[in-house]
Amino acid sequence: MKAFMEEVKKNKALFVMAAPAVLLVLVMQYLPMSGLVLAFKNYRYDMGVFGSDWNGLANFSYLFSSGTGWLITRNTILYNLLNLITSQMLAVLIAIFITEMNGKIFKKVSQSVIFLPYFISWVIVGVFVYNIFNYETGLMNGLLTAVGLEAVNMYDKPGAWPVIICIFNSWKWCGYNSVIYIAAITGVDSEIYEAASIDGATIFQRIRAITLPSIKPTIITMLLLQVGRILRGDFEMFYQIVGNNGQLYNATDVIDTYVFRSLMQNSNIGMTAAASFYQSALCFIIIMVVNAVVKRIDADYALF
Amino acid sequence: MANNMQGVKIKMSPSTKLFYVICYVVVTIVALACLLPFIMLISGSFSSEQAIRFQGYGLLPREFSTAAYELIFKTPITVIRAYGVSIFITVAGTALGLLFTTMTAYVIARQDFKYRNQLSFFFYFTTLFNGGMVCTYIFYIQYLHLKDNMLALILPSMFNVFYLLIMRTFVAAIPTALIESAKIDGAGEYKIFFRIILPLLKSGLATIGLFLALGYWNDWYNAMLYMNDEKRYPLQYMLYSLMQKTQAMAAIASQANIQMIDMPSNSLKLAMAVVATGPIVLVYPFVQKYFVKGVTVGSVKG
Numbered sequence: 001m002k003a004f005m006e007e008v009k010k011n012k013a014l015f016v017m018a019a020p021a022v023l024l025v026l027v028m029q030y031l032p033m034s035g036l037v038l039a040f041k042n043y044r045y046d047m048g049v050f051g052s053d054w055n056g057l058a059n060f061s062y063l064f065s066s067g068t069g070w071l072i073t074r075n076t077i078l079y080n081l082l083n084l085i086t087s088q089m090l091a092v093l094i095a096i097f098i099t100e101m102n103g104k105i106f107k108k109v110s111q112s113v114i115f116l117p118y119f120i121s122w123v124i125v126g127v128f129v130y131n132i133f134n135y136e137t138g139l140m141n142g143l144l145t146a147v148g149l150e151a152v153n154m155y156d157k158p159g160a161w162p163v164i165i166c167i168f169n170s171w172k173w174c175g176y177n178s179v180i181y182i183a184a185i186t187g188v189d190s191e192i193y194e195a196a197s198i199d200g201a202t203i204f205q206r207i208r209a210i211t212l213p214s215i216k217p218t219i220i221t222m223l224l225l226q227v228g229r230i231l232r233g234d235f236e237m238f239y240q241i242v243g244n245n246g247q248l249y250n251a252t253d254v255i256d257t258y259v260f261r262s263l264m265q266n267s268n269i270g271m272t273a274a275a276s277f278y279q280s281a282l283c284f285i286i287i288m289v290v291n292a293v294v295k296r297i298d299a300d301y302a303l304f
Numbered sequence: 305m306a307n308n309m310q311g312v313k314i315k316m317s318p319s320t321k322l323f324y325v326i327c328y329v330v331v332t333i334v335a336l337a338c339l340l341p342f343i344m345l346i347s348g349s350f351s352s353e354q355a356i357r358f359q360g361y362g363l364l365p366r367e368f369s370t371a372a373y374e375l376i377f378k379t380p381i382t383v384i385r386a387y388g389v390s391i392f393i394t395v396a397g398t399a400l401g402l403l404f405t406t407m408t409a410y411v412i413a414r415q416d417f418k419y420r421n422q423l424s425f426f427f428y429f430t431t432l433f434n435g436g437m438v439c440t441y442i443f444y445i446q447y448l449h450l451k452d453n454m455l456a457l458i459l460p461s462m463f464n465v466f467y468l469l470i471m472r473t474f475v476a477a478i479p480t481a482l483i484e485s486a487k488i489d490g491a492g493e494y495k496i497f498f499r500i501i502l503p504l505l506k507s508g509l510a511t512i513g514l515f516l517a518l519g520y521w522n523d524w525y526n527a528m529l530y531m532n533d534e535k536r537y538p539l540q541y542m543l544y545s546l547m548q549k550t551q552a553m554a555a556i557a558s559q560a561n562i563q564m565i566d567m568p569s570n571s572l573k574l575a576m577a578v579v580a581t582g583p584i585v586l587v588y589p590f591v592q593k594y595f596v597k598g599v600t601v602g603s604v605k606g
Contacts, residue, residue: 013493035439
């Protein structure tokens, strides 16, 4: 305590400068964590978060015995794995292609255009999805009927939505992620490429022997960062793409959308808080375990 | 780097040629996939409602019409109000967020600050563990009373650990000798920060400022959770609620077999989307480099 007071005296200005952010994070992030007790309570609005009665693990057992817990956990993990793999692969591919291209203008324009979807809100993406897939006026049915095929109601076909969500996710993030990989590739000493080319290496050999190994650390870091979020669904994406189409819930509900819907309908806050608690806690454990394992294998890749 | 190889100009083997063909084709397809939805959006907003209803959306305007825009600007008060809310939260949130982020980044970058590791961890921990949506929502509503409060649109996204780490990288690039010599010359801490450090952080400030501004401009989530009052809807959420309304109307109309020709709901929606996204697309070419810089700096683990 004495050492702390001395530091305060010595660097008073630094404490003052850090204070607004500390206060903000404390109030907006740390204090709400106290609400996690709700997961173990029978929440009543009139009695408040701390006045409501305890009910042990009842909320958790209800969540999982109803089957919902397993379903949303499975969906969240599968969607994250699928989206992670496809979006990173597409980004790596595009990054390699763009760096190998010769036309300066084409390179620049295509890179700018591919980065564009990152800048629009998911609400606009929702507008796109609706314009493409809605039954009456959608672009897809317009094209289908134009070539003499029958119109399809996609909102009746839950099986198609994992693919649709995966495509839009890759579409939105392709530019962003490829910027990272392009930076990693252009960071490679160009003499290495020249030497390889003088030695008669083909373009495929160059990519396999120089480009891919050089971006391997970046790929691993990106994957590790995402693994820690494996139980967090991208709420904005799912909510805007799927919307309130009840028929699709079984195929598209992730923990975050489920929690949000229950919260808005005010149905069983305790169970909702339990789902939320379970998500946060498991995420935390996964990050800790993954980080510990990675540290043991190769400390350079450890997140912290 | 591939360009350097072209100087050598060895004859391209067929497989290399094929590679380049695939390369250009794939990139072109992906680029078109990224561009076409925007073209469709703009075309649709300039199409007549009947054309959309009977022929669907297309790549070019069908029966060119500005009816949707006329409708928006006939009663401009809602759009102007939503623009006002969006501009207000973007400017206020970005300015404060930028100041707080930069000050904190400076503090944790200072080698002589004893608690900088503890302080970094205090912020970093929130990325490892958080209360989740339920606790946060209930806490903000019941204890901070943020329902229908403009602060609910500003405070939650004001501070981001990712931006803090990027900013710290920018600050770390400034030689410490500069701070030392300023101290010797008798400059106080605040003077050092505001007069010496801040002017050197121009590109860092632009980068993080733009990330913050983009986040605020595109935010609809906080509005959905905390705003009941339509007068306080930012642009993106206003567009969302308009979409919900027109979709509900369309569903009712198609069930009841009613034609709703007089209301240009489809093109109106698209015109609103154009109005809400327009500013971003217009400034995009000028600010893209800052985002590239931010993404690149951020991807290098701090």
